[in-house]
Amino acid sequence: MNLHQHFIVLTLMLLSACAQQPPQTSHEQAAAAQAEPAPQPRPCPAGLPADTRCLGGQDSAGAFYLIALPAQWQGELVLHTHGGPFLGAPTMKRQEADLQRWAVVPRAGFAWAGSSYRQGGVAVRAAAEDTERLRRIFIQHVGRPTLTLLHGQSWGASVAAKGAEMFGAGKPYDALLLSSGVLAGGTRAYDFRLDLRVVYQFLCGNHPRPDEPAYPLWMGLPAGSRLTPAELARRANECLGLDLPAAQRSAGQARKLKTLVDVIRVSEPSLQQHLSRSTFDFQDIALHRSGGGSVFGNLGVRYTGSDDDAALNAGVLRYARDPAAVARFGQDADLTGRIAVPVLTVHGIHDATAFVEMAHSFAGTMARAGHADTLVQTFSDDSEHSYLSDATYVALLQALRSWLREGRKPTPADVAEGCTAAQARFPSSCRLRPDYRPASLDTRVPPRQQP
Structure with a gap:
């Protein structure tokens, strides 16, 4: 083979390799121009499987973050937005505590990543930006996930929903899981x-x-x-x-x-x-x-x-x-419902921190935006706010995976059945109530004169 032929073969190989790479979104292209430092290995919090690999660091905006990778990771990522909000300076301790609480995520085979956010306070958009920055760090230094599920807990559910609204054009998140969400809008x-x-x-x-x-x-x-x-x-x-x-x-x-x-x-x-x-x-x-x-x-x-x-x-x-x-x-804090990916929610019926009636408000928000068909809401006969059960969350994650991979939109009854099945591997409670429908928030909090 002469030099000219070698050049042609090499060019074709390079073109083929490029063609196999997923196209970068505009957000990722912007992030590439400002590369973040690589996360460093660090000990995993107690309670995670011994073969879990943990990485962490502080991003360019000052937010601390933590990443956990199961030993047999298959490429699926759960990007976590924590609740609160917290008013003090960010620390790594919050992320360590959250990873311990959500240890079932790496145990179930998903990678987990969470940001402390760069500032304390009731700042929803800023927290969403910090979470998106973490997603880019993960892609840059760990790898491109085959599936990215954005999970918001409590106040973090509004952060996740806002992030999906803000960055949804490039569809960086394949689906949302919102648990015990403060989803009635900040006002x-x-x-x-x-x-x-x-x-x-x-x-x-x-x-x-x-x-x-x-x-x-x-x-x-x-x-x-x-x-x-x-x-x-x-x-x-x-x-x-x-x-x-x-x-x-x-x-x-x-x-x-x-x-x-x-x-x-x-x-x-x-x-x-x-x-x-x-x-x-x-x-x-x-x-x-x-x-x-x-x-x-x-x-x-x-x-x-x-x-x-x-x-x-x-x-x-x-x-x-x-x-x-x-x-x-x-x-900053209200939601539009303009979320163009599947959204699955779970809420304790007797939650005393974030009233379950907020789920009724969120359903209305999604419907007014024309996305009622991409929302599935589930409810658990629980009073807990911060955590329901391992089997419950595994069932929700698996339902989202099936929805995305196989096109099978789950019903609340499907998720309840999945929870029962998950108990074999993750022994814990299943209290999902497929028949439950929340009342309007006006029945819980008296309406008032609007501005």
């Missing part, structure tokens, strides 16, 4: 926490105390406040006796606690968490996300369930929404 999902603040203040009068500067409660806390979570808990215990056995609470504490639980319709164990979120998360929203205006209001709300609803409604503080603040926060 609607947290209305009940303003209700909690105003009813709590009516009953307790210590947040703020009478001798402290007054401020609108939708603000959470004013700038410069030195109130700590520990001090907030002390005030709630003082008024409600949350730290006491029921038999040791005073009659006044018991009455006020019952009123809050009955009017706001939150569980007693979740009340302190919601009070904290309506304080520190609301402060983050007011100071950093809304331009300083009120995203939340309660004009037109009628509170019911107390011993004297007339006195309660006459006495609670009332606030109007600021249209500009609502629009600004909504641009």
Whole structure:
């Protein structure tokens, strides 16, 4: 073979190799121009199979990330968006804890990757960008997955949904799994926490105390406040006796606690968490996300369930929404439903952290965007929020895989059957209720005057 023939053969081989590579999306082409440092090997958190390989690092924006690869990885990736949000600086500890919690993912043969996000706070789009950056890091340094499933948990479900809306043009994610999702949109999902603040203040009068500067409660806390979570808990215990056995609470504490639980319709164990979120998360929203205006209001709300609803409604503080603040926060935290890939959700029916009625809101959002046919919702007879069961998540992942690989859109009954089958390898509970349909969020959180 002469030199000219060698050149022709080599050229054909190169062209063939290029033709076999999947085309890069515009996002991936942009990422190639700013290559991220390679993740480094690191010990896996306890609880993962001994032959799992873990990698981690900090990306160019400052987010920490962790990757877990099962020994016999077949190319399928679960890209995880964690819940919260958290208000402190990012650390690797959150990712280690999440990987431990979701150890069933690598045990089931999927790679797992999760980002801490580059900043604390209620910033949905930024978290979605950090997650997409991690996907590109994975492709650059580990390999191109044959299947990428974007899994959002709790507040992270809104991050995942927002990411699918933001980056959906190139279809970087093949499907979404949204578990225990805060999916009613940021400008609607947290209305009940303003209700909690105003009813709590009516009953307790210590947040703020009478001798402290007054401020609108939708603000959470004013700038410069030195109130700590520990001090907030002390005030709630003082008024409600949350730290006491029921038999040791005073009659006044018991009455006020019952009123809050009955009017706001939150569980007693979740009340302190919601009070904290309506304080520190609301402060983050007011100071950093809304331009300083009120995203939340309660004009037109009628509170019911107390011993004297007339006195309660006459006495609670009332606030109007600021249209500009609502629009600004909504641009970051509300969802459009423009998600062009399959979406599978699961939600505990008795979830006290993210009400199951939020799933009804999300179904409406998807339907208004013309994507009702790409959404399947499942529900579990659980009160847990952070984790349901190994068999449940394996069944959901396998249902998504079949939907994508074989074109078989699952029904809730199919997922329930898959959960029962998964129990043989992943012994754990299966409480899926294929017949369940959630009510409207308006039946749980009273509607209010809109801006």
